[in-house]
Amino acid sequence: MSAQAEVLQQAFTLGYTYTRTTGPVVGRFLTALRDRKIVGIKGSDGKVIVPPMEYDPVTAEELSEFVDLPDTGVVKTWAWVKHPRGKHLLDKPFAWAQIQIDGSDIPMIHMVDAGDESKMSTGMKVKVRWADETKGFITDIACFEPA
Amino acid sequence: MRDIAIVSFVQSDCVRDAGALNEVELIMPVIRKVLDNVGIQSAQDVDFTCSGSCDYLQGAAFAFVLGVDALGAVPPIKESHVEMDAAWALYEAVLKIRMGQADSALLYGFGKSSPGELPIVLSQQLDPYYLSPLWLDTVSSAALQARALLDSGKATEADMAEVVARSRKNAKSNPHAQLKGDVSVDELLAEPTYLSPLRKHDCCPISDGASAMIIATVEKAKEWGKPYAVLKGIDHRIESHHFGARDLTRSVSTEIAAKAAGVADGPVEVAEIYAPFSHQEIILKKALGLGDDTVINPSGGVLAGNQMMASGLSRVGEVANRIIKGEIKRGVAHATSGHALQQNLVAVLEGA
């Protein structure tokens, strides 16, 4: 039996820049984002889903009826990130929220920059803060902010 | 259908960082013990072996391949792997036994979560267009669910603290637990929020470790001459990936699985529930249809230590061990996968 070996530790990054194809539904949503617009899609039961799903969560039908929506909405639930993690896209305290875009039924998740937890509440109105430059990516919505 | 006997279950201690133990070194001790309990030598002595693990926990493709080194798989064995919690490996083995291709099976799950930032790693379980690029981590998505539950009036922060206090207390009698002790609901509520509405203690710790189980037909268990618990029912279900398409205050997939597994067919003395966040135990207790006469998570549950990819199997094992020891006659175990309880498995266990 030999003496105890040293503990060998080393940081490493596992990563790749994936090149994804979006298909027509996700592509349509991202194209709209680039134009600083939000589109939803009608589910089998007529409810408007944001971001648009390709297939209905209940019937599994392929969905295709897009609906133009405003860039405002209402917070359905939220969580306050007091200490953003390194990967988080905002480097100051922020909220995650499920936001029901006005005119839609199924809410989306994004960030809300409200400055302070006390400014957050379920039912509050928010609007999109668009990125300075949009490119057709989910982060074209930089975040939402209190409206 | 053939009844399944759970003959042996072993788990390693939950530790924050298993440090200089690789996958084989992590798995081998629990495999050794679970085999010794039954009095068999290696995977050669069972008809089927199945494991559960996740490459991304330690950041290496095919992490599970190394696990085979711990089995003594020469000559070759019948073996499979799910990229899921090992509770689903148990399910796969149940199918194999029910179809008559195996009379016995060895199952194990292992996870070394310590090398990465687990909640962030698991953000990449989300759809790759809308959510994973936002790095919505698992604590954050759970916090969204917790707020929805609190807003709905179905639970209070005190209810959540009560779950934690009970977990810590129960864990005192669990030698494998990572977090244990006496703490009052008031003390817990006095703590600051961590990811509001969650406090740090509402979230499970991150643990390295492994667990293993041996199941068999009842005939085989008798042949081994070992006491066993009987797996009466097992079922698993998934629900929509779109958070907005789900009622986050319920666990519909658990409700369906509980019904299919036959939870309500008898009294439930003990339930081991895989609830990585305190509020999820409240949601799951309801979804499982459990009353206040059921002792929930006598091991402390995963709030006392969460070995990702093994914890679900361990919930089943915890209940089985109580039945084998004669402490209870009937219990329920639950496992979960994905963000905010997207996928769930329910098992019903009874005495022989």
Next chain:
Amino acid sequence: MAELAAVVGIGQTKYQTKHKTVSIAGLVRDAALKALQDAELTWDDIDAVIVGKAPDMFEGMIMPELYLTDALGCNGKPMLRVHTAGSVGGSTAIVAASYVQSGMFKRILTVTYEKQSESNAMWALSNAQPFSVHLNAGAGGFFAPIIREYMRRTKAPSDAGIKVAVKDRLHGARNPLAHLQLPNITMKEVEESPMLWEPLRFLESCPSSDGACAMVIANEELAAQSPKKPAWIRGAAMRSEPTMYAGREEVSPQAGIDCAKDVYAQAGISNPRKDLDCAEVYVPFSWYEPMWLENLGFAEKGEGWKLTLEGATSLDDKGDIPWNCSGGVLCSNPIGASGMIRFAEAARQVRGDAGNHQVDGAKLALGHAYGGGAQFYAMWVVGSEKA
């Protein structure tokens, strides 16, 4: 004791370098929907979904089945995810069949896929952690020395590998779904293609493909009601051995030999070359055809390459035991799906539904998959009759 089960629906996408017009869900959905349509079923007719794919790092998505559930009509149903390295497509089919064979489910959907164009497979497979003790030379770097040892032992001429490369591409030219379409390929062209990992040439290696493959598997009662001819599962087996151990036979691994014996015994096969009408075998590098011919008992030890050179495995040469009529992995390789494609193509043959690559009157066919460092195996035998 096991319930009888049969393949009643098969769906495949076209295999190609990059599917540009779909999301990952869209790719998987395409195969799944085609399988349902083939079986004349709807999502409601499916009791559970079993998904398989190779490492999550290929697409950078952890447990992608969680995201795929909506596309696969699985909400409220059981979903299981299998991962057994390169054999996963085959293992997934076997696990899926066990849902039915256990008597617990009547009819299930199983899907496997890889969208390799989202990253670089070589990167994902060879991404080394710190303190790696092995030199990294890619998959070919692992398999080429084993092939060299096979050549040394058997004194096989280099023509044998070249012949497989040509034969499978000619087969693939009959299959409109195949990725590589090389109807005019010649021995000379393969021989002159660039050397990658000597003795392996570029045209002796598989491509990297996007694609998905799905099957619907039903119990005896429902299969009998199925509009198209079912492919009855006559045997299914899996075997694993450790990646590296002292004395491991790498050229003809024991796990492959044992797995074949097991599946033949279940299907009542005593002489695979005689009893089977065709086989779909996982051959990612040309030389693995002669090697597997021996490993799977189609040829005596050291003689596999002779069958290949004689044309026994060629549809165009009217061989007695055609292998990889679909073009095989040498034509299409979406890694996570490749094993299931073998299993599904075997089923197509015994259903008499293999189009221009149909083996006339095929009644019994082998589907084969292997993975990792050739230590994981999955095989099934399907037949046009129940027994």
Next chain:
Amino acid sequence: MSDANKEALEPITGIESPVYLDYNFTAGQATARYLTKVKEGKLVGQRCPSCRNVYIPPRGACAACGVATTEEVELSNKATVQSFTIVHIPIPGNPIKPPYVIANLVPDGANISFLHLLSECKNEDVRIGMRVEAQWKDASEWTYAMENIKYFTPIDEPDVPAEEIGRLKDA
């Protein structure tokens, strides 16, 4: 309108998605012990207590027997070529310029091979059974890595018959 603007108006069909995760990796005990010795310029395998085979690099277990290995065995710098390939294509993350020879090498005293580079010989002269020796870098450059051995080079010893090399034995 410039071409760039025209292009920008095309509908989105694809995205680039960077997924980079940071890990702090810890080598397993067996690997740590092995590389600690490699840093000292030694190749140290482990013997299985059950089948007595010697593993290099040790993985903490004899995979055949499924038992832990602890007994350490210092191995020779000499090895035999069990098989090899000549790599002609670049491998992601591997800085060596092709073509080069990588060989499965069984060090004297071991029962299993590992992959390493072979150099200072003509590629076409490499053969199964050839005897080779490790060429270590200067001791000042030694770290916890197999790259401490620059490569192996042929030595003037008779070839080992293929069937005696140990691992790739005829079934």
